[in-house]
Amino acid sequence: MRDDPRDPRLPTSPGFWRSPLRGLRFTSVLGLVLLAGITVLFVTGLLSYAAYNPNLSPVNDKTPDKGILGFYLFTWPTNPHWLYRLNQGVHVTLGITLIPVLLAKLWSVVPRLFALPPARSLAHALERISLLLLVGGGLFEFVTGVLNVQLDYVFPSSFYPLHFYGAWVFFAAFVAHAVLKAPTALRNLRRLREERNDLVSPRPAEPTVSRRGALWFVGGGSLLLFATTVGQNFGGPLRRTALLAPHGGAEPLSGPNGFQINKTAAYARIDPAETAGDAWRLVVTGRTGTVRLSRARLAGLALHSSALPIACVEGWSTPDQWWRGVRLRDLAALVGYEDDPPDVFVESLQRRGAFRKAALRANQVADPRSLLALYVNGPDHGYPARIIVPAAPGVLNTKWVVRMTFGDL
Numbered sequence: 247m248r249d250d251p252r253d254p255r256l257p258t259s260p261g262f263w264r265s266p267l268r269g270l271r272f273t274s275v276l277g278l279v280l281l282a283g284i285t286v287l288f289v290t291g292l293l294s295y296a297a298y299n300p301n302l303s304p305v306n307d308k309t310p311d312k313g314i315l316g317f318y319l320f321t322w323p324t325n326p327h328w329l330y331r332l333n334q335g336v337h338v339t340l341g342i343t344l345i346p347v348l349l350a351k352l353w354s355v356v357p358r359l360f361a362l363p364p365a366r367s368l369a370h371a372l373e374r375i376s377l378l379l380l381v382g383g384g385l386f387e388f389v390t391g392v393l394n395v396q397l398d399y400v401f402p403s404s405f406y407p408l409h410f411y412g413a414w415v416f417f418a419a420f421v422a423h424a425v426l427k428a429p430t431a432l433r434n435l436r437r438l439r440e441e442r443n444d445l446v447s448p449r450p451a452e453p454t455v456s457r458r459g460a461l462w463f464v465g466g467g468s469l470l471l472f473a474t475t476v477g478q479n480f481g482g483p484l485r486r487t488a489l490l491a492p493h494g495g496a497e498p499l500s501g502p503n504g505f506q507i508n509k510t511a512a513y514a515r516i517d518p519a520e521t522a523g524d525a526w527r528l529v530v531t532g533r534t535g536t537v538r539l540s541r542a543r544l545a546g547l548a549l550h551s552s553a554l555p556i557a558c559v560e561g562w563s564t565p566d567q568w569w570r571g572v573r574l575r576d577l578a579a580l581v582g583y584e585d586d587p588p589d590v591f592v593e594s595l596q597r598r599g600a601f602r603k604a605a606l607r608a609n610q611v612a613d614p615r616s617l618l619a620l621y622v623n624g625p626d627h628g629y630p631a632r633i634i635v636p637a638a639p640g641v642l643n644t645k646w647v648v649r650m651t652f653g654d655l
Contacts, residue, residue, distance in 0.1 A: 275461060296319055376422045474489045554569060
């Protein structure tokens with residue numbers, strides 16, 4: 247009968263799934279690759295979030311009410327200065343590289359998603375529920391991550407809490423699944439022969455490719471994604487290979503200021519009249535009161551230079567750029583913090599988007615390489631002035647700065 251779940255025309259029947267490639271050894275290889283890769287993704291994701299110092303100020307924390315999930319937070323260091331660039335480059339590039347492996351893994355076990363009865367016991371029911379969370383969570387994390395990298399902000403809410411809480415749900419299910427399945431996967435890899443199991447079709451179709459060939463195909467897809475993404479973490483000719491990355495390809499401009507940016511002045515709705523030399527003032531507030539500094543007066547202070555990259559959550563970064571401006575700790579000294587620079591709250595002229603305001607911790611202010619930059623590689627950038635801090639996410643390097651408030655936040 248057509249309604250019989252054993253009818254080979256229905257996905258609930260083992261005979262419906264006829265690919266001769268499915269089997270425990272094939273899915274075990276893919277599973278172990280994901281076990282290592284997703285573990286790295288989770289750790290680098292936690293480090294990426296910690297880099298925002300979200301427990302410093304509400305403006306830095308995009309996932310409020312996270313409770314015990316914030317247990318790992320710590321003061322983000324400024325050394326080495328390329329730390330965030332490396333961490334986020336690994337996180338995004340590895341995530342994109344693993345997409346073919348994830349899709350192949352889901353394809354290899356899809357018969358189990360339709361297996362009947364849905365639950366043979368309480369333990370089996372819990373395993374099926376964890377499997378649904380694993381599949382749904384994995385697809386959710388990879389899809390939202392790719393959309394964010396591509397700057398397609400189509401989320402019903404902010405990307406940050408969606409990706410953060412989704413990662414915890416997915417990783418909890420992933421750990422449960424790994425604990426249950428990793429020993430079996432290792433045993434399957436050691437076997438010389440494939441044994442009969444629920445993934446092997448009872449009536450397989452004629453093979454068009456071997457299982458080894460299929461694994462090479464998946465690996466080739468991952469290698470292709472890696473090769474067309476990783477270049478966004480570098481400068482020069484290698485960036486041109488990042489064909490799938492929004493900040494890949496040729497540099498946007500020629501000359502010393504020709505490196506990638508996320509937000510233009512037009513996007514941020516910066517009124518040119520507000521940044522004109524005779525109108526703009528930087529307001530600095532601290533222990534001894536408030537001072538207002540024109541750009542000419544800032545340029546007349548002691549200027550220092552730092553070679554630092556810009557690295558963003560989307561995974562792209564620039565090589566070290568040569569910044570020149572006033573040290574943040576020197577600005578703190580102007581308002582009464584000569585020897586003990588505190589945290590600072592920074593505000594921008596930006597009219598739209600997240601991180602119009604940001605907080606920097608005292609260790610970031612105290613670092614001699616942290617600047618209110620007036621120049622980069624010669625010309626102005628983020629005019630009239632912007633923040634540049636070693637190892638900080640790009641969004642904390644506030645542009646079009648108009649106000650800085652030093653003190654405990």
